[in-house]
Amino acid sequence: MTTSVRQGTPTEKAPEPVLGTELIPKERYTSKEYMELEWERMWTKVWNMAGRESDIPNVGDYFTTELGPESLLIVREAEDKVRAFYNVCPHRGNQIRNPGMGHAESFQCAYHFFEFNLDGSKKFVPDEDTFTQGVPQETALVEVPCDTWGGFVWFNMNPDAEPLLEFLHPVNEHLDPYHMDEYAIVQDLTVEWDTNWKASVDAFNEVYHVQGIHPQLLESLDDIHVQIDLYERHNRYLVPFGLVSPRYPNQKEITQPLREFMVAAGIDPDTFEGGMGDVRPAMQAATKKSAAAQGLDVSELNDDQLSDDYHYYIFPSLTFNTNALNFLFFRQRPHPTDPNKMFFDMQTYVRIPPGVDHPPRPIHAQYKHGEISIGLVMDQDSYNLPRVQKGMNSRAYPGLLINYRERRIRHMHKVLDNYLEGPDR
Numbered sequence: 001m002t003t004s005v006r007q008g009t010p011t012e013k014a015p016e017p018v019l020g021t022e023l024i025p026k027e028r029y030t031s032k033e034y035m036e037l038e039w040e041r042m043w044t045k046v047w048n049m050a051g052r053e054s055d056i057p058n059v060g061d062y063f064t065t066e067l068g069p070e071s072l073l074i075v076r077e078a079e080d081k082v083r084a085f086y087n088v089c090p091h092r093g094n095q096i097r098n099p100g101m102g103h104a105e106s107f108q109c110a111y112h113f114f115e116f117n118l119d120g121s122k123k124f125v126p127d128e129d130t131f132t133q134g135v136p137q138e139t140a141l142v143e144v145p146c147d148t149w150g151g152f153v154w155f156n157m158n159p160d161a162e163p164l165l166e167f168l169h170p171v172n173e174h175l176d177p178y179h180m181d182e183y184a185i186v187q188d189l190t191v192e193w194d195t196n197w198k199a200s201v202d203a204f205n206e207v208y209h210v211q212g213i214h215p216q217l218l219e220s221l222d223d224i225h226v227q228i229d230l231y232e233r234h235n236r237y238l239v240p241f242g243l244v245s246p247r248y249p250n251q252k253e254i255t256q257p258l259r260e261f262m263v264a265a266g267i268d269p270d271t272f273e274g275g276m277g278d279v280r281p282a283m284q285a286a287t288k289k290s291a292a293a294q295g296l297d298v299s300e301l302n303d304d305q306l307s308d309d310y311h312y313y314i315f316p317s318l319t320f321n322t323n324a325l326n327f328l329f330f331r332q333r334p335h336p337t338d339p340n341k342m343f344f345d346m347q348t349y350v351r352i353p354p355g356v357d358h359p360p361r362p363i364h365a366q367y368k369h370g371e372i373s374i375g376l377v378m379d380q381d382s383y384n385l386p387r388v389q390k391g392m393n394s395r396a397y398p399g400l401l402i403n404y405r406e407r408r409i410r411h412m413h414k415v416l417d418n419y420l421e422g423p424d425r
């Protein structure tokens with residue numbers, strides 16, 4: 001287990017890197033060759049999130065995590081040791097476990113009963129003497145670097161991976177004040193989308209599309225005064241919530257969504273005496289009060305964090321929409337073979353006061369695009385993304401024309417370039 005020093009989340013604007021203005025070639029989103037390059041040089045070299053540490057509280061608990069063509073087996077081998085293995089038997093290649101979670105004293109492969117200890121080492125091989133070449137002692141599950149941070153388990157398919165916290169820096173320090181290890185998962189679903197994983201990342205890394213795709217959000221957030229900070233690999237933007245957009249025609253109106261925010265924060269909108277501009281500070285004060293009433297310590301968070309979306313993107317595909325008392329987590333996973341498809345994981349977490357039992361863990365559910373509603377805003381994004389992918393495949397479309405407000409997209413591509421061709425390779 002690794003820890004880092006807690007300070008408040010910095011609010012300073014990071015210096016702007018020079019990112020250029022060229023078109024981003026559309027082949028990055030549509031070509032199989034590019035997808036394979038990403039797999040070889042990026043996905044297998046970065047720290048990936050495997051899942052929640054609280055899903056494996058006891059020694060012998062395990063879950064699998066699926067990423068592109070690979071499946072990994074995450075195991076609590078000892079009270080303080082979590083390990084990650086490729087989910088494949090070294091005998092004839094059978095998968096050791098089906099996708100999901102469970103508990104094991106040891107891992108027996110169902111095909112010919114090779115058996116492995118929780119540390120991945122060989123435990124038993126039936127009819128071992130019939131392997132005339134001998135079964136080497138090192139016949140074992142293949143292990144990869146694994147660590148924990150924020151209540152999550154992480155793995156890296158690069159045996160020479162840098163330490164997890166070095167990879168996460170500075171986002172781990174920014175997020176530590178939320179105490180994410182104290183949150184419980186209350187929603188857990190995956191939707192298969194007909195789009196490239198990066199088109200989905202892009203859709204959440206700019207608010208330029210709010211006016212087009214989510215016009216109702218203009219009634220409750222400021223899509224113009226958004227601070228963007230681009231770090232070495234990761235980035236963030238800070239989106240003010242609890243006020244109307246400068247694009248919204250009536251700057252004085254306490255809109256219905258603002259009234260709903262007030263109710264959620266414990267304010268009665270019917271007796272509220274302030275104007276539109278007073279809603280956000282009132283929400284912040286009320287959230288502080290309700291956190292204290294629940295026994296939640298939010299003293300490490302600044303006032304803006306009590307109302308706004310401090311929206312963190314960890315390269316290549318993790319998003320934390322943070323809030324003082326809950327966060328909405330997104331993860332984009334590439335499809336094993338098709339650059340036009342991906343898996344979108346969406347999870348909601350709520351902060352639980354110390355000493356209070358966590359609610360029962362929801363069962364993970366997986367859907368195809370359009371099978372269920374995942375909320376109005378997300379439905380609007382998911383309706384749009386397959387159309388974007390189809391358009392990108394058009395002969396008429398050369399690549400992404402990116403404006404300054406969309407520069408997190410350009411930054412992501414720069415970081416990707418570093419893995420594919422540059423210093424991180």
Ligand code: FES
Pocket residue numbers: 089090091092093094109110111112113114
């Ligand atoms: S493939 Fe696993 S024991 Fe044969």
Ligand SMILES: [Fe+2]
Pocket residue numbers: 203204209213214377381
């Ligand atoms: Fe959106």
